[in-house]
Amino acid sequence: MTTHQPDPIVFGERPLSIEQVVALANRSAPPRLQSDAAYREKIAKGARFLDSLLDKEGVIYGVTTGYGDSCVVAVPLHQVEALPRHLYTFHGCGLGQLLDEASTRAVLAARLQSLCQGVSGVRVELLERLQAFLEYDVLPLIPEEGSVGASGDLTPLSYVAATLSGEREVMFKGERRSAADVHKELGWTPLTLRPKEALALMNGTAVMTALACQAYARADYLLRLATRITALNVVALEGNPEHFDERLFAAKPHPGQTQVAAWLRQDLAIDAPTAPLHRLQDRYSLRCAPHVLGVLADSLGLLRQFIETELNSANDNPLIDAEAERVLHGGHFYGGHIAFAMDSLKNLVGNVADLLDRQLALLVDTRYNHGLPSNLSGAPSVNAMINHGFKAVQIGASAWTAEALKNTLPASVFSRSTECHNQDKVSMGTIAARDALRSLELTEQVAAATLLAANQGVWLRQRDGKVHIPAPVAAMRETLAADFPPVIEDRALEAELRLCLVRIREQHWSLYA
Numbered sequence: 001m002t003t004h005q006p007d008p009i010v011f012g013e014r015p016l017s018i019e020q021v022v023a024l025a026n027r028s029a030p031p032r033l034q035s036d037a038a039y040r041e042k043i044a045k046g047a048r049f050l051d052s053l054l055d056k057e058g059v060i061y062g063v064t065t066g067y068g069d070s071c072v073v074a075v076p077l078h079q080v081e082a083l084p085r086h087l088y089t090f091h092g093c094g095l096g097q098l099l100d101e102a103s104t105r106a107v108l109a110a111r112l113q114s115l116c117q118g119v120s121g122v123r124v125e126l127l128e129r130l131q132a133f134l135e136y137d138v139l140p141l142i143p144e145e146g147s148v149g150a151s152g153d154l155t156p157l158s159y160v161a162a163t164l165s166g167e168r169e170v171m172f173k174g175e176r177r178s179a180a181d182v183h184k185e186l187g188w189t190p191l192t193l194r195p196k197e198a199l200a201l202m203n204g205t206a207v208m209t210a211l212a213c214q215a216y217a218r219a220d221y222l223l224r225l226a227t228r229i230t231a232l233n234v235v236a237l238e239g240n241p242e243h244f245d246e247r248l249f250a251a252k253p254h255p256g257q258t259q260v261a262a263w264l265r266q267d268l269a270i271d272a273p274t275a276p277l278h279r280l281q282d283r284y285s286l287r288c289a290p291h292v293l294g295v296l297a298d299s300l301g302l303l304r305q306f307i308e309t310e311l312n313s314a315n316d317n318p319l320i321d322a323e324a325e326r327v328l329h330g331g332h333f334y335g336g337h338i339a340f341a342m343d344s345l346k347n348l349v350g351n352v353a354d355l356l357d358r359q360l361a362l363l364v365d366t367r368y369n370h371g372l373p374s375n376l377s378g379a380p381s382v383n384a385m386i387n388h389g390f391k392a393v394q395i396g397a398s399a400w401t402a403e404a405l406k407n408t409l410p411a412s413v414f415s416r417s418t419e420c421h422n423q424d425k426v427s428m429g430t431i432a433a434r435d436a437l438r439s440l441e442l443t444e445q446v447a448a449a450t451l452l453a454a455n456q457g458v459w460l461r462q463r464d465g466k467v468h469i470p471a472p473v474a475a476m477r478e479t480l481a482a483d484f485p486p487v488i489e490d491r492a493l494e495a496e497l498r499l500c501l502v503r504i505r506e507q508h509w510s511l512y513a
């Protein structure tokens with residue numbers, strides 16, 4: 001019997017997608033390097049051109065000069081070889097948590113794809129070793145704090161440059177090991193980085209771009225999940241499905257918003273106008289759900305464009321154009337697009353947390369939930385007075401929502417002049433991307449709480465037997481039933497919330513595929 005091997009993801013001239021980076025991060029597809037002779041020659045030519053400039057003793061920023069503000073300091077030829085080691089060494093000052101393994105793989109992937117554009121003046125051997133790090137899962141330990149995101153992610157990426165050189169530490173086969181030992185075990189000679197190579201590795205946006213790819217994929221799933229949860233809640237609250245009418249949305253046709261309304265119609269199995277059971281007009285967290293979720297849906301296209309353009313770009317400095325025999329000095333390490341994308345995503349995701357939190361507030365409250373029991377408790381009436389059902393889960397969701405909303409403060413507006421005023425305007429994109437991931441984590445928690453409550457609400461309606469449950473909603477409840485049984489007597493729901501989070505993170509339910 002042959003097992004199906006996923007196709008390798010090829011680094012090279014062809015652009016990569018966000019989903020391919022996420023697949024590499026999760027090790028669900030193997031990495032390859034474009035290997036045709038013409039491509040290898042194109043890469044090699046850049047490195048040769050740099051060497052020829054060195055022979056002519058030309059002034060090349062970061063090769064025969066100091067770094068950043070120190071670009072006016074000339075480095076004599078006999079010291080040029082030592083300079084790369086100094087660069088990653090003095091940047092070895094990252095703090096905070098270590099990036100997790102998936103994020104670290106995404107960082108390696110983003111840096112490799114950038115260098116594969118062929119204008120960074122690095123050797124083929126460097127690309128091959130980066131690819132080998134990914135293939136053999138040799139993961140530099142990278143502290144996540146210390147980048148202003150505009151001389152690229154210099155400090156976190158110094159851990160990539162150092163470990164390629166056999167210094168500092170890596171995670172290998174589940175253990176924290178010295179990079180030198182792991183090189184020995186694999187029979188590899190650590191790289192001695194050539195004059196421009198440490199700069200090419202470090203002077204770019206790979207950390208923020210990697211985190212942005214992961215954040216995008218999570219937000220994309222969250223959009224669908226929040227739509228499904230809304231559908232369950234319309235049923236649980238006996239809301240008015242007419243709010244999602246096709247003609248209504250044709251009159252204000254933002255495409256993403258229209259899509260969310262169509263998904264809701266599909267879930268609620270609406271093919272003809274239906275009379276409202278309770279209110280003519282539901283509260284906004286139901287009635288305006290397509291308008292809230294639609295902003296996220298409509299923004300994803302732009303965010304994807306920003307993230308994928310950055311991912312497939314040469315984002316270091318200087319760039320080496322071997323064809324035209326020119327060294328191009330610029331500021332492509334500036335992560336402004338990722339900063340904006342991630343600051344925006346925090347805002348979009350925070351609104352999703354708020355929407356779901358409001359729906360949950362309606363569900364637990366007998367003043368608004370159209371006949372469901374207080375706090376959704378399924379307890380029989382003799383025990384009702386001591387049972388509190390989802391009360392604490394709803395309080396938790398309020399806390400997670402508040403924290404997600406607090407996190408919407410943009411990072412990019414906190415630019416500050418640094419590095420002796422050479423980097424006097426910076427992106428803070430890496431902070432924005434880390435914040436976006438935290439916002440997603442909190443919002444997924446709100447989604448888990450709301451999903452369990454919505455599931456309970458639909459079960460209570462089923463138990464009641466008075467209303468028709470649309471088939472797609474009943475099917476979702478069925479799918480949830482095995483992992484999340486009804487709450488009859490009070491029970492501690494932490495384990496179920498955590499399981500639900502695992503399901504969300506693994507994108508367990510295929511939604512509107």
Ligand SMILES: N[C@@H](Cc1ccc(O)cc1)C(=O)O
Pocket residue numbers: 067068069150151152154203317318333419
């Ligand atoms: N990003 C700077 C390079 C730099 C490198 C290291 C530093 O510590 C500072 C600046 C440039 O290309 O202009």
